[in-house]
Amino acid sequence: MKMMNFRRLDPAFQAAGKVGLSQGNRLEEEVWLTFANDREGLARAAAAIRTAINDDAVSVRDDAYEAEEGGLILRLHLSRERNRALVQRKRDQARGRHGLLVCEACEFDFSTVYGELGFGFIEVHHRKPVASLQPGDRTKLEDLALVCANCHRMLHRRSALLSVEDLRMIVGQQRGRLNADAA
Ligand SMILES: [Zn+2]
Ligand SMILES: [Zn+2]
Structure with missing residues (x-):
């Protein structure tokens, strides 16, 4: 046709x-x-x-997430996370609070590692799964989390969204383990 x-x-x-x-x-x-x-x-x-x-960077095709919610839902989720005005407000809010844009899960700071190139860079994650949204729901700043690119992928790794707090705990446990091994 x-x-x-x-x-x-x-x-x-x-x-x-x-x-x-x-x-x-x-x-x-x-x-x-x-x-x-x-x-x-x-x-x-x-x-x-x-x-x-x-490109699995976009659709995470063979991920469990794809199997459960479908690539379209994930794409919707990611496109909401790219809502420019909202992302900008979230960044401004974080900068006002402590001047830095650090990952809420692992505290990575792009400008520390990448210098000027990384200055002001951080990704925005939407804490609520698209499927749980009700008609008319509007995203509030507290629905968003600032995370580094690695942590962001980890949050989306499983079929159910991992919470930022749980990921933070995993990172903390791993660091504890690594430190114990090194000692
Ligand atoms: Zn991180
Ligand atoms: Zn996300």
Whole structure:
């Protein structure tokens, strides 16, 4: 059907006395205008889309999370965490409180390790799973946690979201163990 939508826009098809599907959306027209005379660009874009679909940094495909909630839900969760205005307010709040952006689970500070490059960098994690949201729920600043990239992945590692406090405890226990081994 999508191919028939494109044929609506294809002069060669119309010249043959045929018509495609008359209904369609603006995006099809945009795609057609962009790629009708650029097959190489089309191939590159298609390859990029395939790569993105297979990129586990985005969809965590073979994770238990995917199996239980589905990739779409995880993507929704991650896209909420990228809500710029909210993320900015959360960062400002943390900076006002102690001047630093440190991971709430392991206390990693990007600027300590990466210098100027890491200054002001931190990820934002949404404590509530998308599935638990009620219609009309609005994200409050306390629903968000500031975490480093490693801790963020660990929070999402299992089918059920790990709490930041539990992860903090795991990190503390591991550090205790490492220190005991070193002694
Ligand atoms: Zn961390
Ligand atoms: Zn998260």
